[in-house]
Amino acid sequence: MTDTMTSPDASLALASEFPPATEAAWRAAVDAVLKGKPFDKVLVGRTADGIAVQPLYPRKAGAAPLAARAPGLPWTVAQRADHPDPAAANGLALEDLSGGASGLTIVTRGAIGDRRGDAMVIDGLADLDALLAGVMLDLIPVRIDAGTSAGHVAAMLAAKAERDGIDPASLTIAFGIDPVGAFARRGTLEDWTGAAAKASDAVLALRRRGFGGTQLVADGRVIHDAGGSEVQELAYVLGSAVQYWRMLEAAGLPLAEAAQALSVVLSVDADQFLSTAKVRAMRKLWARLETACGLAPSHLDLHAETAWRMLTRVDPAVNWLRTTTAVFAAGVGGADHVVVEPWTAAIGLPDAFARRIARNTQLILIEESNLHRVADPAAGSGGMEALTDELCKRAWAQFQEWEKAGGIVAALSANLVQPAVAKVRAERAAAIAKRREPLTGASEFPNVHETVPEVLAAPKRETRRGAAPIDLPAAARGERFEAQVKAFASGAIRSALSRLKSDTIFVEALAPIRLAEPFEALRAKLDAVTAATGTRPKVFLAVIGPVAAFTARATFARNLFEAGGFDAPIPSGFADVAAIRDAFAASGATIACLCSSDELYAAEAAHVAEALKGAGAKQLWLAGRPGDLEEGLKAAGIDGFVFAGGDVLDFLNRAHAALDA
Incomplete structure (x- = not known):
């Protein structure tokens, strides 16, 4: 019997049982899943330079390896x-x-x-x-x-x-x-x-x-x-x-x-x-x-x-x-x-x-x-x-x-x-x-409860000044550099050679930045409050209905508010509007966010918002897009809506402003 697993010339008979894979067939399958959504917007990414990144590419035939470091040697x-x-x-x-x-x-x-x-x-x-x-x-x-x-x-x-x-x-x-x-x-x-x-x-x-x-x-x-x-x-x-x-x-x-x-x-x-x-x-x-x-x-x-x-x-x-x-x-x-x-x-x-x-x-x-x-x-x-x-x-x-x-x-x-x-x-x-x-x-x-890792104390070592100046020849074909070498060999310090x-x-300097700095600034502000008071400012998540109804939006809201330094634990649920109101009053929070399904929002959100406002909430949010409910929800006391695709930094800055009010 021929060993089809080890023979270099053996064909994969199993693969021959399937129709050949083609890009057209793949695209047809993708379009069926997209259900009319634009291919270019859903599956084609863009770099910061606008370069399109396709989801699928054919192999580039005839490509040769680029010459880089010596083959087989580590960097x-x-x-x-x-x-x-x-x-x-x-x-x-x-x-x-x-x-x-x-x-x-x-x-x-x-x-x-x-x-x-x-x-x-x-x-x-x-x-x-x-x-x-x-x-x-x-x-x-x-x-x-x-x-x-x-x-x-x-x-x-x-x-x-x-x-x-x-x-x-x-x-x-x-x-x-x-x-x-x-x-x-x-x-x-x-x-x-x-x-x-x-x-x-x-x-x-x-x-x-x-x-x-x-x-x-x-x-x-x-x-x-x-x-x-x-x-x-x-x-x-x-x-x-x-x-x-x-x-x-x-x-x-x-x-x-x-x-x-x-x-x-x-x-x-x-x-x-x-x-x-x-x-x-x-x-x-x-x-x-x-x-x-x-x-x-x-x-x-x-x-x-x-x-x-x-x-x-x-x-x-x-x-x-x-x-x-x-x-x-x-x-x-x-x-x-x-x-x-x-x-x-x-x-x-x-x-x-x-x-x-x-x-x-x-x-x-x-x-x-x-x-x-x-x-x-x-x-x-x-x-x-x-x-x-x-x-x-x-x-x-x-x-x-x-x-x-x-x-x-x-x-x-x-x-x-x-x-x-x-x-x-x-x-x-x-x-x-x-x-x-x-x-x-x-x-x-x-993770607002993280432990900050240790770093070394950086000693305050400043550049030494006040050395007697040493004259250097004009820069030409190495004469200035050689004079510097001679000076350093004799014990000179940089300030003696600097003017x-x-x-x-x-012009405008190209100063370094870190991408997370805006979020870190918000976190740092509430970290300082926590250190001073012993309690991290909270956002009360007013979950409505059963766990299946509120978990997705409550998780979204928790991640969003904790990105700004708040503590936003997810409750296990409440029996009624009165229980939500009482839990909020006991939480010590001044900000609340309603979390549930669209169906329960239509039935309960306005009542919950009115109860929370009555209990002293300075600011009320609702997780999700309000749709046709927006006017009524705002009338009931909702101050804003948090949702995927919104400006999270704007949401968080508004929430921070409520703490300062």
Whole structure:
């Protein structure tokens, strides 16, 4: 007998018993279920850039894997070194490295990655020594995220390597010099000519010293943090890259070397498919950019970081799920290095446990899921390929628009980028307010009785001032940078090498936001009331009828009001209107919400509303759309209606106002 389970040539006879599956047959079955509802509105999603996401795609024939990191090798499990005190940061970093991390990202005060404003202060070589004590720099990749201080930190690293006899070529350091990103985040710039001269001076000196790695970075996080779209993030990265290539060419560096001087940072979030497609699109766009400039496509050093804006302060354990999804997307997309924001990062300075979870999120996906072993697993997937190609198409078009304005610096200076980002941010905020984009733990399924996890106390370590100024030569071909290296090697601190900024360009800054902040502000207000009084403000759910009649709407109402910080327990039911009134009076609540079926609303809602108003209710809501009953219900005392698709933040703000009345 032929073994049909193991023979490679065996056909699946079982499948032949069924009619062939066709898209037409599937569509006919779908239309039968939709019963006249529009296919495009029900089953076709849209990204923030308006890209249609279809429910079904055919396989893309002939698709080849995109070249990314070396096949079969894992990405760098990078950990943030960001404790304000370099010595304390060193202890955490050594624990990270001994616990499985394979790289470090040094985050200093004022950097793009310093969203809380409490990151590390590195004033001089002594601080850098304290941070890196016991760290074998020649064994791990390091990325510097230092904002306007990146050049100074780079000079300190050069001084350290020279003093300690470390071969610069043995190091892999992404120095992260990024005057465009600093301008976009801060909203101020001395002028591009001066900023470009200083950046070029540092790049030329670092390359002359032979450091391995990259000197400049095109950092898309500044767009993502501010609420921008995937297309805007990609286009901004392309614009920054071209701005830097032109800058280095003008400084005398051949274009091929200029291209190798850059790395890229992207944000990845809980939208797995979109984040994977974005990372893949970056590879394709980079190759296209190099080809357009007459260069042979080369490897792009691509760093991914889990998104700041998706993190929540409330129910922060959900951040474990968000960051796991984001790391999965980055790994599948082909990122070379990945950083996970610890799950408590939105609350404060993460402790050792939070950092352990951050690195283990990656290690489990590598060591247990073997996620790195397949080169570009998304290749050929119809949906992923279509999304990748559409991101490429739109990002390239947006990049060209900003190029027509004179480049990304000119576009930022003319406030062309900021309103586009603000528009996307506002549209997403509206979707979140109506819970079309739910935030688990914040806008959906809140837990008002949660225990807030511990974070580290961030010491108040300020930048040292008052050092005697040291004159530096003008930025040219590395002379200024070399003077900084010499000064730091002699014990100078940054304030001695810094001068008051004489910025001439002032624009709207692309400040970081988190999507859950409006809900968290409401929660925080009532958390403070709870802490002061010992009792959480309540919303009384006036359930009418049997359990089957009220459970769905009572559950909806509880989730809605608790998202604003109220306590809204669901009662087991009441015998009559008098029992509802008495229970409300005993609850201590001043706000009530009626919950039941449409049929019982028609029969009982007005009587219940009148009874609750008589018992002292300041505000009455009804869960559901009122339909023809609206006029009568309002006359009976109903102040508003809560329903799916409504503006939840508006509902909650009105409820909060009743507490203040």
